[in-house]
Amino acid sequence: MSRAARLLSTLTALLLAAVPAAAQGGRALRGHVVTADGASAGGMRVYVQWRAVGDSLPSVDSADVDSAGEFRVPLPARLPDSLTVIVDAADRARRTHHPSLARIARAEAAWEHGFVLAPREWLIPRGFFAGQRVAVSPLRARRPSCPGCTNGFWIRMAGTRNPTGFQGWPLSRFPLRVAFERGGSVPVGAVPDSAAFWRAASGVESALGMDVFRPVPFGQTLPRGLEEDPDDIVLVRVDRALSTPGLTTMVGSRGNVEYAGVALQRAGAVLAMGGMELVQHEMMHALGLGHTCAWPSVLADTHRCPDLRAPTLTPEDVAYTQLLYRVRDLQRDGSLRWGLDAAVEGERWITREPAGVVAGPGWTTAGDTTADADTTVRADTTWARRPRAMPPPGS
Numbered sequence: 001m002s003r004a005a006r007l008l009s010t011l012t013a014l015l016l017a018a019v020p021a022a023a024q025g026g027r028a029l030r031g032h033v034v035t036a037d038g039a040s041a042g043g044m045r046v047y048v049q050w051r052a053v054g055d056s057l058p059s060v061d062s063a064d065v066d067s068a069g070e071f072r073v074p075l076p077a078r079l080p081d082s083l084t085v086i087v088d089a090a091d092r093a094r095r096t097h098h099p100s101l102a103r104i105a106r107a108e109a110a111w112e113h114g115f116v117l118a119p120r121e122w123l124i125p126r127g128f129f130a131g132q133r134v135a136v137s138p139l140r141a142r143r144p145s146c147p148g149c150t151n152g153f154w155i156r157m158a159g160t161r162n163p164t165g166f167q168g169w170p171l172s173r174f175p176l177r178v179a180f181e182r183g184g185s186v187p188v189g190a191v192p193d194s195a196a197f198w199r200a201a202s203g204v205e206s207a208l209g210m211d212v213f214r215p216v217p218f219g220q221t222l223p224r225g226l227e228e229d230p231d232d233i234v235l236v237r238v239d240r241a242l243s244t245p246g247l248t249t250m251v252g253s254r255g256n257v258e259y260a261g262v263a264l265q266r267a268g269a270v271l272a273m274g275g276m277e278l279v280q281h282e283m284m285h286a287l288g289l290g291h292t293c294a295w296p297s298v299l300a301d302t303h304r305c306p307d308l309r310a311p312t313l314t315p316e317d318v319a320y321t322q323l324l325y326r327v328r329d330l331q332r333d334g335s336l337r338w339g340l341d342a343a344v345e346g347e348r349w350i351t352r353e354p355a356g357v358v359a360g361p362g363w364t365t366a367g368d369t370t371a372d373a374d375t376t377v378r379a380d381t382t383w384a385r386r387p388r389a390m391p392p393p394g395s
């Protein structure tokens with residue numbers, strides 16, 4: 001490059017840097033959209049709604065998502081306290097994905113906002129049900145299985161206010177190390193039959209089409225030397241004091257499960273009738289999933305919806321688990337803040353389902369229950385999220 005060309009190039013760079021924001025089109029909400037099923041985000045539109053002080057009606061502006069998934073919606077010069085952002089099909093009659101609804105505080109308006117959209121139908125890509133199409137409803141996946149429960153199939157860990165929304169293991173931890181507890185105090189014969197246990201656990205893997213568990217000796221689950229506590233352990237033990245046939249405890253932080261403990265009331269339960277079902281039920285809990293009464297499921301609550309209880313994973317169990325893990329994986333770098341939580345809010349918005357009564361008459365989802373039946377969820381802090389009322393569709 002000649003000296004003159006270099007000078008010109010430097011001047012151009014300086015000039016570009018000197019262009020004030022206003023000349024570039026003013027304040028705008030920017031971000032990008034991807035879909036969990038890999039479909040193009042072109043054809044989507046982003047709506048930003050706000051209500052200025054003194055306005056009786058909300059104002060709305062919108063812009064199309066371009067073929068690269070980027071969007072830029074103009075914002076008012078004086079920002080309100082919060083903005084409601086909805087990503088939806090430009091042609092609502094041809095909606096292929098659930099709308100995503102996010103509430104963004106004024107201080108966050110300048111950030112890049114990333115959205116992962118959930119399809120309305122999940123084409124199971126792998127595993128025992130590969131090729132099957134399953135209608136997907138994020139709201140159903142969050143519908144509590146009991147009065148007073150706040151979690152459904154997808155669980156929000158208490159104390160979590162993180163980008164991934166609903167809990168699971170980071171995919172990089174798979175396959176998880178699974179061991180039977182054989183500490184010095186465990187009597188001989190007090191561990192489940194390992195061959196039967198592994199037949200059941202591998203049934204979960206082949207249904208999901210994912211390599212999620214690997215057996216290791218108990219000694220490999222213990223912290224060694226200066227190594228921190230391992231964060232990929234599922235420990236199976238027998239606890240005769242249990243009041244249920246099984247109990248799974250998940251521990252973690254920021255929506256990531258770091259440890260799961262599966263307790264069985266009887267060592268012989270694995271070989272007894274229903275043993276395969278019990279192990280698959282508990283191992284699905286160990287993957288971070290909760291009870292549901294929203295579809296036929298190996299995680300159906302036997303007390304509340306026994307008719308829906310399935311002996312093994314169903315296509316719905318597989319679809320909702322694969323979708324959860326797919327969205328979490330897309331969100332893992334933190335640049336895609338809005339995922340299944342926003343899809344739940346989006347579906348609530350279009351179905352006009354009022355917040356707080358998703359479970360049925362007289363039930364509420366307020367507060368944060370951390371234990372229901374045979375699952376307990378713990379995190380290192382506590383935090384309760386209370387659903388808020390949505391604007392009516394189209395407003």
Ligand SMILES: [Zn+2]
Pocket residue numbers: 281285291373374375
């Ligand atoms: Zn359970």
